[in-house]
Amino acid sequence: MSARHWHDSRWGTLALGLAFPAALALVWQGAAAKGIIDSSVWASPWLVAKAVATQVRDPQFWSDLGASLWRDAQGTVLGILLGLGAGLALGRSALARDFFGPTLDAAKAVPIFTWVPLLAVWLGSGEEGKIAFITLVTALPVLFNTAEGVRSLEARHLELIRLYHLGRLTTFRRVVLPGAGPAILRGVHQAVLFGWLATIGAEFLFEAGNGMGTNINGFKELYALDFVVADMLAIGLVGIIFDLGFGRIEKFLLRWREDSSP
Amino acid sequence: MTQDILTLNAVAKHFAVDGRKVEALRGIDLALRPGEFTALVGASGCGKSTLLRLIAGLDAPDAGQILLNGTQVRGPSRDCGLIFQDHRLLPWLSVLQNIELALSGTTHSAQARQKLSQASLDLVGLADFANAFPRQLSGGMAQRVALARGLVNRPPLLLLDEPFSALDSLTRARLQTELLRIWAHEGNSMLLVTHDVEEAVLLADRVIVLAANPGRIQAAVDITLPRPRLRNSAEVAALKTLILQGLDDFAEAA
């Protein structure tokens, strides 16, 4: 017999998860009201809520959010495609692995942000530099996971390629791609999350343009910390939506290996 | 005189297991006539699966020669199908897609492939499971899908590695009859590995007994009983005893 708790239900879990931030906001609000903390430095939840209400009516906010999302989409799609191609080649070919592997492993040890100055010099710190940075950040997890997934395909499954004389396309579509699917999707999932982080990061690190990073920076200069926090919440929400949305896609694509669901 | 569909001359294969040399097969001579149904019996580990893998071209022998239709086997051929001992279904493909894989690269249209695959699936009694994934099947069901995949492209020589081992006796009897029907209809050659001597006697024209360590042919028994053969007839029982005795004698001598 398995014990069921009230927090096993979906809503129960959600309520439990929200309890902590809600309590935190309450304490915070109380402390700000009593003057224990300086609410111009520590934006109180109430001020943040008002800032959120203002932002959602501000066309500038939406245009910055849109700019960030579009930048993210371009860089991430490019990064995923590059990572996938390179990962498949690296996983399938021992020669490519021996040739590029050590360099890539060494590159892994270099913190990704150190690329920013180089990219800025090579591509300029405008749109190209930013997108290139997002591409780099997203390509790497896809590359490593894909290569690993292809490498770990089982010999007993690969044997079917020979037995049935599968052509290149069928081999790819029916064996290699789906067989490495779980690892590839793991990499793509990381890429989707990292891509969004890299987008905001790029907007901070490269020359100002538009986007959420720039939007935040503008409020920071004005010491409007309530608006800074409101932007943070919006960015976080986008991240959560990406995470949950991709989780669903992943679950659908990997339904073949799921334990029988109710 | 018709040419043998399969000829093995002094075929040998060994493996290194844990630093030891294991002679999986030594001096195997065998000839299969077109349309012949041959059964291969022998104790576990005597090299039956190894032999099928060599014939299918998945592995190469260390010595000797394997000829399929008179030409040396250098790799898998479309003329020779293999049903693995484990079901070997790809877990990420649906049952139907798994079967269609065996038709890949043939001249059939996509529609025809689907139709043939579905028909093959109907044959093993799993018509309703076309869209299921392998994990949703029982062991016996997966084995039947593997059988359907092995049969779908109708190879002139079909190698079957214990294809009924995970089935209940009723399903097994039904599929044995079905296999005989297909064989009679196609006129192809079958090489069936089984650990069930009764199955061998019921189905085959010839039963080959393999001995272990090193794996070699110990005896070959022709079964000339007319078909359909009755499971509990005296003739079947007598042949069964004869073959089992052969296996026993050897076990004692070893």
Ligand SMILES: Nc1ncnc2c1ncn2[C@@H]1O[C@H](COP(=O)(O)OP(=O)(O)OP(=O)(O)O)[C@@H](O)[C@H]1O
């Ligand atoms: N890939 C391999 N590597 C090392 N040894 C192997 C390999 N395949 C088979 N062998 C060895 O060869 C021998 C014969 O194995 P094989 O699988 O052909 O037996 P089998 O007759 O099919 O047995 P069973 O009835 O249990 O399936 C065994 O001793 C096994 O250890």
Ligand SMILES: [Mg+2]
């Ligand atoms: Mg075996």
